[in-house]
Amino acid sequence: MTTTAQPALFQSGTEELISGSEAIAIACALADVDVITAYPIRPYDTVMQYVAKLKADGAFDCDFIVAESEHSQFEIVKHASAVGARTFCGSSGVGWFYAFEAITVTAGLRMPVVAMVGNRALDDPGAFGVEHNDAMAVRDLGWMLYWVATAQEALDAALLAYRVAEDPSVFLPMALSCDGSFLTHSQAIVNVPAAQQVQQYLPPYDRGRLQLHPDNPITVAPQVNEDWLMEIRRQADEAMRRSVGVIKEAYAELNEVFPSSSFQDQPSPFIEEYETEDADIVIVGMGTLALPVRVAIRRLREQGRKIGFLRVKFFRPFATEEIREALSRCKAVCVVDRDYSFGSPSYGGVLFNDLRSALYPLESRPHILNFIAGLGGREVHVNDVNEMVDITQKAVDTGKIDQETTWIGVRE
């Protein structure tokens, strides 16, 4: 795959008023992505629109293919990735599900595709608002999963994603989950690094001996059965384990190269802690939920309540040790899921059940309560956060949990 000239538009760093989606499109231009495929579905479509605009403006030279469906969209990047092209695509809600066969294969074949999931409720009804179930569906398949909270972070995380996914010791795809509306359709001030800085950070994608090329005759994906498959799975498992170290290194270097990255005040690539140091109750959540939660915590702290927030950034790989460490100090954990898992343990959400299982081996475990909130894009307000904190506080005070999972903000 030929590498194209660096886009002229981003020769020097700039400040832009852009949405999270537009920030990812710009990250693609900065990363000089070779092949981008698209198929419109809200809210992901805001990325493809901006990629198309950058290309039309002459700011970005890539192969931009609008496929006839999501399935083809993901098939194309999978194949492009096999021949050594840096690729990007994405989708939302049921569109992401329509591509699912290709999505599972992408991880199975260890293709470092980077995708954006504009989080959207699954149909029916055809609601556009955010729920995390769409992206969550790949959590077991070998996709790394990152949840973004701000437009700046969307850009930073996209650059991090290429660096990690394309590391030969990883070669796994990565999805960037962006809450529909609050990230995809809200414009914020974003610092865009210079293309040169990005070049310095991001080496070219080199698939090495796995590259499908006439000069390197190989067969990719032969039919195999039970005598081969388990080893293949174990390899993917090991790659996911290796990704942890790669992420740490790539994250540290990103902070060195980009002084304006949103990660500067966050020591860990996997989680962000806010006022957790002395907290009795720690709220745990992902994505833009962070915004109302932080506001609520500031107000609660003014009243002397010791509340903190832990934002899970990487859901896969799940930072088991770090999360254990961070939550071992508090009395209770209040997990907010913007997803559902009907019939799951305690009828709780996906984040809750993963987190509870991570904390199980702790000698002294905090109380863990689950709240299902903000489904279908319903706003989570400061008073919703207060309600969750109060219910959790009651468990702390009485020493017992009345109800493990509570739906917040639902009309009874």
Add this chain to the structure above:
Amino acid sequence: MATVAVEVVYRGIFQKTLARNIVRSIVFAARKEGKIGTAFGRYGDSPERNGIPAKQFAIVADDAEELEENLARYEASEVDVTINVDDTMCKGIESWAWYGLQPINELTKPGGTLIVTSRQEADDLVQDMHQKDSPYDLSIIRSTVSFSGLWVYKDDHTDVRILGNLCRVCPQLVSLDSMLEAIREQFDNETKVASARRAYDLANVRPVEPGEGNPETPFKFELPGWKEMEEGLVIKAIDEGTGFRGGEEGYQPVRNSVFKKFSTRSMRPIVNFETCIKCTLCWLQCPDTCFDVTPDGLYDANMESCCGCGVCEAVCPVPDCVTMINEQHFDDNSSQYEAWQADADGYKQWMTNLIDVQKQESRTHGFHHVGGYAEEIAESAQPGGDN
């Protein structure tokens, strides 16, 4: 400074770029003063439908923490300034997202300002707007509806005229100098800068007192709880037989209360029942199934469903049988057929009169007479409002 919020209410797609220019310029201007801001569209309006009311917001704050109080929302909880770029929406706005009818001034803070681009007089606009129990100011910018939209961008300076006016009525937002600087940077056009400055100089306001305006309670949808809601995403149809009074009385227009949709339109059709040849085309082609079949086989457009698309006017083969009329001339959604039945002569006079007025007006379809453009330019250069 506390946080300052501004909303732009506009016709989806047709005025999208106009709204976007306004909210982005506000954030850019605030940036010049070291403040931080965000610009966003109301997600429920998206994907925008042609002509259906939509909103965009600009929120400006001193620092990131202050701004955070207003993020991850669909709408600001209240705004310092509401900007309405199509005066027919003074009657209230209805997103296609089933939010019900929102008064145009619903989010306007006590003491805030509502800026409207209009050729109507302030008193007429106030009559259309729902009552509030707190005072606010109305500031009119003399202008026809500007269609600076997604497909066709008509650069008539409405964006910068609004921005200039805004700096005058909301001085706590940004200074005129910062705004002019932001305009210069974005558009690289000194004439646009001059337009903004001129609008700043011409700006004036008409105070609106508590209780002034339309006393009606705006239409809302019932939002049932999960225990009462029908399972399986099912909405019951209206009962069989509803819509007919039975026997001689026959016809009665009615619509399912959860599917009402009417304030989205800027124009509505009126029907000449005497020249109608009952060809059924309007009934077939209306995208919202508005036409009720009357007992005598005529077609009555139900104004509880009409989005004002104009398809019926376009398909009707009889001249002047279906005519689209500016929505500002109507006060209710009553049945035209029933009015015609009750008083055929009176109806005819009313209809003919409206068609005459429409021919003099220059709403959406451009200028209706030679010289209309020059007249409007002259008018635009005048201060808005009554005082």
